[in-house]
Amino acid sequence: MQPQLDRHLRFTLLSDMVLIRAFEDRISELSRERGRLPGMQITCHGQEAIAAGVVRAMIEQDVIVTNHRSHGHMLARGVDPKTLMAEIMGKRDGLNRGKSGTLHLADPGRNVLMTSTVVGAAPLLGMGAAFAQNYRQEQAATCVFFGDGAAAEGSVHEAMNMAAVWKLPVLFVCESNRWAGAQGHDEHCPIERVADRAPGYAMPGVVVDGNDVEAVYIAAHRLLEACRAGKGPAFLECLTYRMHGHGEMDVQHYVDKDELAAWDKRDPIELYIEVLQTEGLLDSRDAVEQQAVQTVDAAVAFADASPYPPPEEALEHIYVQPIGQEG
Amino acid sequence: MTVKSVGQAIAEALSLALEMDEGVFLAGEGIGTSININPHLPTHQLLERFGARRVRDTPVSEAAIAGLAVGASCMGLKPVVEIMYFPFFTLASDMIINHAAKLRYLSGGLSSFPLTVRIKSGLFSAGCQHSHYLESWLTHVPGLKVVYPSNPADAKGLLLSAVFDPDPVVIIEEMPLYWSIHDEVPEGDVRVPLGQARLARQGRDVTLVTYGGAVHVALQAADVLAEEGIALEVIDLRSLLPLDTATVLASVRKTGRFVTLHDATRFCGFGAELVATVAEACHGELKAPPRRVAAPDIPVPFTPPQEDFYRPSAETVAATVRELVRTS
Ligand SMILES: Cc1ncc(C[n+]2csc(CCOP(=O)(O)OP(=O)(O)O)c2C)c(N)n1
Numbered sequence: 259m260q261p262q263l264d265r266h267l268r269f270t271l272l273s274d275m276v277l278i279r280a281f282e283d284r285i286s287e288l289s290r291e292r293g294r295l296p297g298m299q300i301t302c303h304g305q306e307a308i309a310a311g312v313v314r315a316m317i318e319q320d321v322i323v324t325n326h327r328s329h330g331h332m333l334a335r336g337v338d339p340k341t342l343m344a345e346i347m348g349k350r351d352g353l354n355r356g357k358s359g360t361l362h363l364a365d366p367g368r369n370v371l372m373t374s375t376v377v378g379a380a381p382l383l384g385m386g387a388a389f390a391q392n393y394r395q396e397q398a399a400t401c402v403f404f405g406d407g408a409a410a411e412g413s414v415h416e417a418m419n420m421a422a423v424w425k426l427p428v429l430f431v432c433e434s435n436r437w438a439g440a441q442g443h444d445e446h447c448p449i450e451r452v453a454d455r456a457p458g459y460a461m462p463g464v465v466v467d468g469n470d471v472e473a474v475y476i477a478a479h480r481l482l483e484a485c486r487a488g489k490g491p492a493f494l495e496c497l498t499y500r501m502h503g504h505g506e507m508d509v510q511h512y513v514d515k516d517e518l519a520a521w522d523k524r525d526p527i528e529l530y531i532e533v534l535q536t537e538g539l540l541d542s543r544d545a546v547e548q549q550a551v552q553t554v555d556a557a558v559a560f561a562d563a564s565p566y567p568p569p570e571e572a573l574e575h576i577y578v579q580p581i582g583q584e585g
Numbered sequence: 586m587t588v589k590s591v592g593q594a595i596a597e598a599l600s601l602a603l604e605m606d607e608g609v610f611l612a613g614e615g616i617g618t619s620i621n622i623n624p625h626l627p628t629h630q631l632l633e634r635f636g637a638r639r640v641r642d643t644p645v646s647e648a649a650i651a652g653l654a655v656g657a658s659c660m661g662l663k664p665v666v667e668i669m670y671f672p673f674f675t676l677a678s679d680m681i682i683n684h685a686a687k688l689r690y691l692s693g694g695l696s697s698f699p700l701t702v703r704i705k706s707g708l709f710s711a712g713c714q715h716s717h718y719l720e721s722w723l724t725h726v727p728g729l730k731v732v733y734p735s736n737p738a739d740a741k742g743l744l745l746s747a748v749f750d751p752d753p754v755v756i757i758e759e760m761p762l763y764w765s766i767h768d769e770v771p772e773g774d775v776r777v778p779l780g781q782a783r784l785a786r787q788g789r790d791v792t793l794v795t796y797g798g799a800v801h802v803a804l805q806a807a808d809v810l811a812e813e814g815i816a817l818e819v820i821d822l823r824s825l826l827p828l829d830t831a832t833v834l835a836s837v838r839k840t841g842r843f844v845t846l847h848d849a850t851r852f853c854g855f856g857a858e859l860v861a862t863v864a865e866a867c868h869g870e871l872k873a874p875p876r877r878v879a880a881p882d883i884p885v886p887f888t889p890p891q892e893d894f895y896r897p898s899a900e901t902v903a904a905t906v907r908e909l910v911r912t913s
Contacts, residue, residue: 348888357887362714377645411676413676439619441614569890570894
């Protein structure tokens, strides 16, 4: 069934994307200040339509398993930007008490079940989560996000195979952004469309324009409904482009500037604003953007005010039931 | 002799090996075209110099990278493959542990695997899925050789030995050393034999055995202790397997006191093996029980104050040595 894209939903998709962009623009800015954000910051700049489109197509009981490029998935899921920012800064009041940083964010209470930054591991984890949903006969599915580069890992194929054999409710969402580190798609993938592999595992492989938020939403909505209805796994490939370097310190010396410029013209947020304005639904973008900036300001203020966790807290959270720490 | 960074020294070993032997090729994720343009990275500009036949960027596929090395080495090539960060070695481990290390044995000596795996290790504010010191896992596998350089000359010399060794060798490189440690490096094909430790500092009171980046921490501690009249002898193992037991035991017999130091966690860490070796051989000659300085038994934390908490410091080393001297 074709989902209804009502006015409210369309504004939600827009404001999600705008918030993700504002949040990550601030991360890019802060990452240039030494010591402010520990580690390597990896943004989803240009891929916001996938985060917003797929995550908003989920129902509350659906579960997310994500990877190193997770900020967008978290924000679209409604994770508090304040604790998210504090976590990225490694602070005590961060979502994961400073244990994660930008890379391993998890908010199980919101069904952002877990993150793996071992490339290609997420599909295995998602397959397992979907097994649990199936086992308990829940009317829910799991969305697992990974890149076109990750599709080269054997783990992704094992996950697809087992999920298909057991008809598990998992949606494999491949964010095909043309890059795996400094390796271009042609260097790591022998076929243009990763989704072409899906039929080999007896599941539908759907390809969408990953910069068109409504197209992503509609495709994800349909496939998730099928997953929840017991039809087994599905594969959704969202075609997009990695607009920033692999991390904020990566100057993209290996990227063709014309290609980058061409994709910049297809910015998912600009495209959507144009759609909404043409339809007379959006007078001015300012209100949405101001709101996002205020949210991000508040998040940074919250994170700045939070101290680092005490060093000894490094000893906590290894086991549920701590074993004796022998002196 | 020229002064080089550890990264430049490794790059020199790799290019020498590529020049010297047509059977040598490099493969790994981003070893040719890298997101980094840092000239201290070991594979910097090797693709430009040697071309894509000899220097291969691979897909993100650790099992395939390792399988490539095992299959190609059995055919007589000398693969040098890179695993980007130590935790991802687990994905390559079936090929290296169950195959590279065992197939010579299983073939009754008919086949051999002259391959080298370079593994990048170290702390870099990324948390425990990117940082994990797993060297003692590797040394628990008969059939592998495991080396762990601390300085530019050794990084070059050990790598050259590894590449031309007829057996599978894993070489662990601590990334922070790539650019932080500069020293003189001999020109040309100057090899450091596997299985020979280096006396990094002579001392009469206490023997400290360590490897990798921790060597520099130990030397800092030795400076502090020297001012207090305690002479710390520091041994840099360079090879963990084969292990230069003779050098370690000779030193312990001289000083009568023994400490190990590493950045890996303590429980079942390499220090435990060293202590056992020393205890078995020198039981009656020790003036005090041996001590281990190591990371606490926790995953590598992310947030800066906790990452610092994890890493054994020169102060901790000095305090342990002081106590050892005081109580014996
Ligand atoms: C198993 C493993 N190997 C290597 C890496 C290093 N690494 C992190 S991200 C990345 C590229 C991943 O590309 P892709 O899956 O396409 O995701 P993208 O970053 O493009 O979103 C690599 C090689 C890793 N984290 N895990």
